[in-house]
Amino acid sequence: MATPLGIAVIGTGRMGADHVRRIQEVVSGARVTAVVDIEAERAKAVAARVEGCAVHTDPAAAMASAEVDAVLVASPGPAHEAALMAAFARDLPVLCEKPLTPDAASALRLVEAERALGRRRVQVGFMRRYDAEYTRLKALLETGQLGRPLMLHQRHRNVASASFFTSDMLITDSVAHEVDVTRWLAGDEITAVTVLRPASSAGAPEGLIDPQFVVLETAGGALADVEIFVNCGFGYQVQAEAVCERGTARVGDGHAMVTAMAGRWGGSITQDWTERFADAYDREVQAWVDATRRGEVTGPSIWDGYAAAAVCEAGVRSLHEGGRVEVELAPRPSLYG
Amino acid sequence: MATPLGIAVIGTGRMGADHVRRIQEVVSGARVTAVVDIEAERAKAVAARVEGCAVHTDPAAAMASAEVDAVLVASPGPAHEAALMAAFARDLPVLCEKPLTPDAASALRLVEAERALGRRRVQVGFMRRYDAEYTRLKALLETGQLGRPLMLHQRHRNVASASFFTSDMLITDSVAHEVDVTRWLAGDEITAVTVLRPASSAGAPEGLIDPQFVVLETAGGALADVEIFVNCGFGYQVQAEAVCERGTARVGDGHAMVTAMAGRWGGSITQDWTERFADAYDREVQAWVDATRRGEVTGPSIWDGYAAAAVCEAGVRSLHEGGRVEVELAPRPSLYG
Amino acid sequence: MATPLGIAVIGTGRMGADHVRRIQEVVSGARVTAVVDIEAERAKAVAARVEGCAVHTDPAAAMASAEVDAVLVASPGPAHEAALMAAFARDLPVLCEKPLTPDAASALRLVEAERALGRRRVQVGFMRRYDAEYTRLKALLETGQLGRPLMLHQRHRNVASASFFTSDMLITDSVAHEVDVTRWLAGDEITAVTVLRPASSAGAPEGLIDPQFVVLETAGGALADVEIFVNCGFGYQVQAEAVCERGTARVGDGHAMVTAMAGRWGGSITQDWTERFADAYDREVQAWVDATRRGEVTGPSIWDGYAAAAVCEAGVRSLHEGGRVEVELAPRPSLYG
Amino acid sequence: MATPLGIAVIGTGRMGADHVRRIQEVVSGARVTAVVDIEAERAKAVAARVEGCAVHTDPAAAMASAEVDAVLVASPGPAHEAALMAAFARDLPVLCEKPLTPDAASALRLVEAERALGRRRVQVGFMRRYDAEYTRLKALLETGQLGRPLMLHQRHRNVASASFFTSDMLITDSVAHEVDVTRWLAGDEITAVTVLRPASSAGAPEGLIDPQFVVLETAGGALADVEIFVNCGFGYQVQAEAVCERGTARVGDGHAMVTAMAGRWGGSITQDWTERFADAYDREVQAWVDATRRGEVTGPSIWDGYAAAAVCEAGVRSLHEGGRVEVELAPRPSLYG
Incomplete structure (x- = not known):
């Protein structure tokens, strides 16, 4: 064309x-x-x-x-x-x-x-799914050389949350990404969610439950955990480590340029998603x-969007009521493979 | 003398x-x-x-x-x-x-x-507590510059388990170390344990529940998670990341010598604890x-030994019965500060 | 438009x-x-x-x-x-x-x-100059927080050279990039070149002088060294470390995804420039x-192209005749600032 | 006994x-x-x-x-x-x-x-030779899996030099270590030395030629370069990268504990040799x-001490007179193998 x-x-x-x-x-x-x-x-x-x-x-x-x-x-x-x-x-x-x-x-x-x-x-x-590192991780898992993924450790950290951000939004707005990543990398639906509440940070706004720790279970038995911390103060970090039967793979360290000065080696951390995911x-x-x-x-697909919404709804219930909440999905139309 | x-x-x-x-x-x-x-x-x-x-x-x-x-x-x-x-x-x-x-x-x-x-x-x-990296992590936390620890992500991986190793021993023999590390770094007692079971690895002996994922809660509200995987196949890795109110600190990467050959950069992973913790x-x-x-x-102290034993007992109950198990400790004698 | x-x-x-x-x-x-x-x-x-x-x-x-x-x-x-x-x-x-x-x-x-x-x-x-890491390095140097660059250590490694590649082309085709990078990062012209010959690798074609080690001197006194090794066998690596008065900065480690398997941690190395510099x-x-x-x-600019050509010519002379060769540049027209 | x-x-x-x-x-x-x-x-x-x-x-x-x-x-x-x-x-x-x-x-x-x-x-x-990382590098080279070492890139940085430190002492007191390391890793004598002088740092005491860049040639054709910078200001760093026919190996990054805070990831740099080499x-x-x-x-052995002294003497001559200075060694007694 x-x-x-x-x-x-x-x-x-x-x-x-x-x-x-x-x-x-x-x-x-x-x-x-x-x-x-x-x-x-x-x-x-x-x-x-x-x-x-x-x-x-x-x-x-x-x-x-x-x-x-x-x-x-x-x-x-x-x-x-x-x-x-x-x-x-x-x-x-x-x-x-x-x-x-x-x-x-x-x-x-x-x-x-x-x-x-x-x-x-x-x-x-x-x-x-279009990020170079996540794409590489997905490709590696698909080669099968690491064996089946058993666990997926994920971190999602923001410098500070917007004033309108609620405790539910840590799930629906932030963890929603990890919900999709988990389904995509595991190649499987999520069947249950448990949201745990560590002590909230003194750096979080009054009343916001932050950080949270979310455990996702998939139909195939993989376990994914997500640290969501939207007022971590120091940078925007999105990391994932897949633990498989014969090895692990980690993305998101973001170690592009390494400096040494004033008694410290290391690099800068991106400050928001427009920089990290442009x-x-x-x-x-x-x-x-x-x-x-x-x-x-x-x-x-729309199915992916629906599944994420259903998992996040279960997550919000777990946050409010405590404990493990099972995810109920409608039957999957054949259109979505 | x-x-x-x-x-x-x-x-x-x-x-x-x-x-x-x-x-x-x-x-x-x-x-x-x-x-x-x-x-x-x-x-x-x-x-x-x-x-x-x-x-x-x-x-x-x-x-x-x-x-x-x-x-x-x-x-x-x-x-x-x-x-x-x-x-x-x-x-x-x-x-x-x-x-x-x-x-x-x-x-x-x-x-x-x-x-x-x-x-x-x-x-x-x-x-x-005598390992150079853990000592450094403890010292950093004690300076207070990172703020209060909120979460502690820990990994404990062995190449393969001995033939006599049971599912309970993942808790009592292996996670026992992380129980002590968590108490020591958090400066606090553990009040509840939840043991989760991802799908077991095809690399684990028949019947062994491996890996396991253990969540520890402390009296002060810190949350610690432990991946224990005693048949990971690729090496002996012990890692910890403390997530605090103003930053994180991670030990156990073990990146001493970096090689580049045959299309790969990286280094070797220690194969057992005698090498890692000599x-x-x-x-x-x-x-x-x-x-x-x-x-x-x-x-x-003996108190530390007792507290670890009590936490591990609760962990084994959680492994067998499912769900969260609270830890009951006897009153702490003043001898132990 | x-x-x-x-x-x-x-x-x-x-x-x-x-x-x-x-x-x-x-x-x-x-x-x-x-x-x-x-x-x-x-x-x-x-x-x-x-x-x-x-x-x-x-x-x-x-x-x-x-x-x-x-x-x-x-x-x-x-x-x-x-x-x-x-x-x-x-x-x-x-x-x-x-x-x-x-x-x-x-x-x-x-x-x-x-x-x-x-x-x-x-x-x-x-x-x-359009690579994200080099751009970041240039930007950091321009902030002045590291002070003046004194040395620039550069590595340029290819898996294997094409059959038509000559010893001169290590300078004119490969080091030409580092010549431009050095002028650009140092903000200065190169005034002398010395090409040293370590023992050639058994992995290089018969008669090819590979690797070579090139020392560039700038008008302002900065010293740049370049390892050029076009038959390193293991991957395509382009790295630079600027050593300044108050710190150093390094790019090119290429540590995007880290895996652990079979006793090794690390990642893959790109295999050619189409992958590294796409x-x-x-x-x-x-x-x-x-x-x-x-x-x-x-x-x-064309001036940059000319200056690189003049430096490479001096480099080829140094390779053939040994020793340090000074670079003679025509006067710089005002058009080129 | x-x-x-x-x-x-x-x-x-x-x-x-x-x-x-x-x-x-x-x-x-x-x-x-x-x-x-x-x-x-x-x-x-x-x-x-x-x-x-x-x-x-x-x-x-x-x-x-x-x-x-x-x-x-x-x-x-x-x-x-x-x-x-x-x-x-x-x-x-x-x-x-x-x-x-x-x-x-x-x-x-x-x-x-x-x-x-x-x-x-x-x-x-x-x-x-007793440092764990150098020992590991030596052991790796001796396995032969990387092939013959062709180049050795070394960095030796100190926070600040003592008041009595002279330009010659950068060679005789500091580079002396790299002279020994080069001889030990290459398994060969050094035959020539060239000391180059980048612009001196504004952070160095008046009159001190610092940093210097030293090129060592071995009898077998390996080339070693040493950056010696005794007033780098930011930390004590000793690093070496061996470039061999089939791969490279690097020690001295010192990446034990990794923190993330205030927009930066990374770790601390040791401040002197008592800390780094205890x-x-x-x-x-x-x-x-x-x-x-x-x-x-x-x-x-005493022979190693003598050879280092002879190389350093040649280095000091190169520093003063410019250019490449050949090293003359007495015949090696059979006592020293």
Whole structure:
């Protein structure tokens, strides 16, 4: 296909605006032909930097344009379901930011809707799967040389949480990534969640349960633990160690440049995800554009989005009620392999 | 004290014989004046390599000699209680290998007996506390610059387990070290234990539950997790990462020499504890000899041995019955600070 | 500029074909509108994968097309001078692969020609300057927190050299990169070169002087050493350590994923430059496209290409004649700052 | 031998006093029976801490005592020759601190004197050979799996130099260690030295040529380079990387404990040699005591001390006169294998 893919970006907040920049300046073979936001002024400001970019406040209106070949959904989670249903009505391919929807019930409705279409239309934005290190870890596990993964130790640390961040969001917003990574690396569904509460850090806002320690069990018997600590103070670290039958593999040390000065050796720690995962986002969107131009849908599916939502719901229950909570999943449609 | 300390070594199996060699060839200011074993031939073989070393089959008989100033107990765990009681009767200082005794009840009798003497006589052989890296980690935590420890992630991996190793022994023999390390680093008692069972490795002997994942809770709210994997196949690794309010610290990477060859960079992994912790054993025994010659008793106490036994008993119950098991400790005598 | 930049790629060998792929599939805002090769069949094969791409055997003919806004020169070094002169005649911006030309005299003619134009038209392909780690090292040095760089230790290792590789080419083809890196990091010209010959490896082809050890001196007194070893057998490694007045900084360890298996910890070593520097090439070409669309010329200049050629010539003399050889540079035109 | 080895320590400055402490408190099977210093008060102060320790101002007088079985020479270098000659007269085994003597001529006289005795009596204090990491590197090279060593990159950095430290002493006092390490690892003599002078650091005292960069050539064609930087400001680092025909091996990273805090990961750098090489000194003296009690002499020989002195003399000439200076060695007596 010689013509660049015309993309409507739904949502022009921090993430949406960044995707507009990415499509215009980084990604090959695509351009932004429309932006959509219920706050028209914000959308106009973003569109002003893109030649020939339409502005809408209604996703469906944008999708009606002949200039729009595909849709990138970056609006707040509660708006995702309507946007995806509109895209389904037009049979448009979609890249939908995570979380797919705020709860498992709505996610399951989307599973049903896509299943009714009879083919996949949506890639969900679990961008860890496009990070070079995680990709390498997945590839190593697939060679089988380490044997079956038995345990997965994961760390997810942020410098400080936003003021609106709640104890539940450590699960639904942060651990959601590890939920997807665990399912992806283990090649298996998660069947139970236990959220443990160490003493909260003096560095966390009053009332926030931080850190938390989450144990995930998979159908095949693998055990994954996740330290989530969103006010660790010192940096943004995302690490994973797969412990297999014949060896281990670890990613996320981030040891690119090593300095020695003032009695210390070592390096700097990234301070947020835009720095740590910039390349992963670039690869994710490029992969989506490339697949779409080939007429394909690849990457994390709506089912992956639904499963993550269901696991996070169980996690929030475990956080509130204590103890182990089993995850109930709907039957998996054959569309999702 | 100019004269070397005369030591009776009780038990001349692998560990006891190694301690005899250590005292004779490595440690300054001490010599072995008697060895004791119920298997007299084994004791004689060891004594033959030491000038002027008496041989006994009864610990009490050895302790009656004027040549014996102190006792090192390296006999099997079930024999420890009698040996220590004999030493108490003679008021002799003791270095007792771990485990102190096989169960919490007998350990508590020793606590009582030493409390009745009114002063500490025993150092228990938790030699991790003498390892250079663990010592450095403890020192860093004590500076307070990282803030309070909230979580402690620990890994304990062996190449392969001995034929007699049982699922319980992953707790009582291996995790016992992490139980002591956790209490020592956190400066706190452990109040509950949960043992989780990932799928067992195909590399583990039939019927052995290996690996296991153990969660320890401390009175102050710190959470420690321990991966114990005694048939990991690739090496002996003991690692700990303390996650504190303002930073983390990790020991046990063991990255001494780095090679690059045949498409790989990296280094070798030690294959067993005699290689990894040789220096720690040397320092442990030297520290005990030095303290004893100064008329002092330092290092891990009988109370530490008792607390570890109680935690391990709770761990074994959790392994068998599932779920979280609380640890019940007797009141701590003032002798143990 | 809304229209993509139309690029003529001169040379469709391995490097040229890879740049065509890069521009079509990776880089944003550009497309290949013409390819040029004296071997017409090779050019046609490459053009067949690009919609609307013209095929030429003469660079000047390609540059005459209105579809060509800029030129990427990836032909063999001896053909660079003519191609650049043709581009100068059309006033077209150029990205020219390294080496600029095979010798300092021809490079100096290009310096003169561009100086006569009165403004920079050419970016030379020293892609190390676009590598994430080198960029970080440069940025750190520029903060001044380490003080002035005094020494620069560099390693450049290849698995095996191509059959046509000569002892001179270790300098002109491989060390040429370190020559540019040294000038760039030190912010200074190189004034003398000494090439030392350790015993050659049994793994090197008969007659090839490999490894070599090159010492570079800069006008400001910094000393750079380069180990060049093109038949090291185990991997492709490019490392640099800057030793400054108050600290050191090292890049190139390449420690992304760490595994532990079979008694070894560590990771894999990249096997060639396409793997190690793929991102650097992507960034280089994107940076050139972006600057060109803004009407600017940035990055390494023809002067940088000339200076590298002059240093390499001195290096080859040192290799052949032994001892230290001083570098003679023409006066630097003000165009090059 | 049941009785501890009685040792006379010659010289009770910082190094001598530390050896006294080491023999009394760390080393097994030995005790200090005499100390010697021309400053009697200093000797008395050290002797006061050791039971039954005689005090002398003349080495020969100390050696006349029946209590003295062996001699440890830790006096200033110029006093070594007389002390060793006195020990030869008594046929006493000696551990002599490095440098053996201040110049090659006096070192050669000692070679002659020991050769005349017909058997080795002296171990020279190149304690790097007893460091765990260097020992491991040597062992790896001896397996032959990396092939022949072609290059050896070495770094030797000190926080700050003492006020009396001269530019020559960077060679004779510091690089002397790398001279021995190079000879030991390469298994070969050094045939030429070139000392290069990068710009001196602003952190070095006025007039001191610091850092220096030293290139050593061996008879077998291996090339060793040494960065010596005695005012690097940030820590004490001693590193070596052997580049062999099929791989490389590096020691000295010192990555024992890794912390993450305040935006940085990494660890602390030792601040001086007493911290970095304490274990090497302990092992060195223990190895000497053990060999002596077995009636053997092992470790670095007087020949090693002489060769290091000759190389350092050539190095100082290169530093002063510039260029490459060849090393002239006397014929090697068969006593030294």
